[in-house]
Amino acid sequence: MFRPRPASIVSAAALSLAVIAGTAAAPATASPGPVSAGPAHPSPAAPDRVSDLTYPTTISHRGGAAVYPEESMEGFTASVKDGFLPEMDIQFLEDGTPVLIHDDTADRTLNGVSGPIRDLSLEEWNSATIKSPTGGAEAETVTLDEALDELGGEVVMVPEIKPGATSAEVDQVLDEFDERDLSDSLIVQSFDFEAAKTIAKRGYTSLYLMGATLPKQSFDEISDAGIEWVGPSKNLPTRDLRKLDKAGFHVAPYTLKTSKDGHRLPGWIDGYFTDDAWTK
Known part of the structure; x- marks a missing residue:
């Protein structure tokens, strides 16, 4: 469950529900005020199963970090409402809590x-706020549990287990x-090939992140590990992007x-x- 919200955030619940229900337009270029802490009701436009994705699919990086406070519930729910897959990064607190x-x-x-x-302790994490990219209202920090309580199973989410996570933390x-x-x-991402292999072995759609050059692993090695998606840098040459596509990823x-830019x-x-x- 969510931790108690300040009155200023709770009072925004009505506005949030209107946005999620489609009765108010979500801002596209300005940072919004806080949205509801209550359960989200994603639009049918946001698929809830990986098998239902249509291509090309738009992944809202860090919940729309140029528009909303980065990795905030505001950004995640706004992304879902408009049919985009919310992406988020997982790090760990002092006590092991994924945030x-x-x-x-x-x-x-x-x-x-x-x-x-x-x-950081969980108490310190909960007391922090997320800066707005546009100078607007700040947002509350989000734990993995809170995001899954809000959106888990309701929309395809794209979490990344960040480099530095131990094998035990990946399993956690x-x-x-x-x-x-x-x-x-879920489409679960990692820059770590061993983690990406574990993700696939555990039965999840695995996305192997890479930089602006092709990875050291062969395409067959990646495919044999059960990895179906690859996430290269936009700076990877088009000829190499095409090689990945032709390899079946x-x-x-x-x-x-x-x-x-995506439409290009x-x-x-x-x-x-x-x-x-x-x-657009």
Whole structure:
């Protein structure tokens, strides 16, 4: 369950429900006010099973980090409402609690705390706020549990287990997904090939992230590991993107500035990550 919310956030519940229900338009270029802490009701436009995806699929990077506070519930629910797959990053607190933040330190995106995420207590995490990319309202931090309580099984989510996670932590996260029966509704990412292999072995759709060059593993090695998706940098040459496509992988480059850039990609690309899924 969610931790108690400040009155200023709880009072925004009516606005949030209107947005999620489609009775109010979600802002596309300005940071919104806080949204509801209550259960989300995603639009049918946001698929809830990986098998129901249509291509190219738009992955809202960090919940739309150019529009909403990065890795906030505001960004996740707004992405879902408009049919985009919310993407998030998993790091770990001092006590092992999985939380959603990209960096391994708090300084760039959070107010109220600083230093390594692994040095923070849960109390410190809960007291922090997420900065707005546009200077608007800040947002509350989000644990993995809170995100899964809100959206788990209701939409295809794209969590990344960040580099540095131990094999035990990878299993911890996958165990939590198992407990919630989410194998059909997650694309789980990692830059770590061994973690990507474990993700696939555990029955999840695995996305192997790579940089601006092809990985050291052969395509057969990646495929034999059960990995179906690859996430190369947008700077990987088009000829190499095409090689990945011809090898049978779903190819989803990261990170495009807006969806307008996504529409310029070759037609054989199956998805893309963007910081602003709303700007066409």
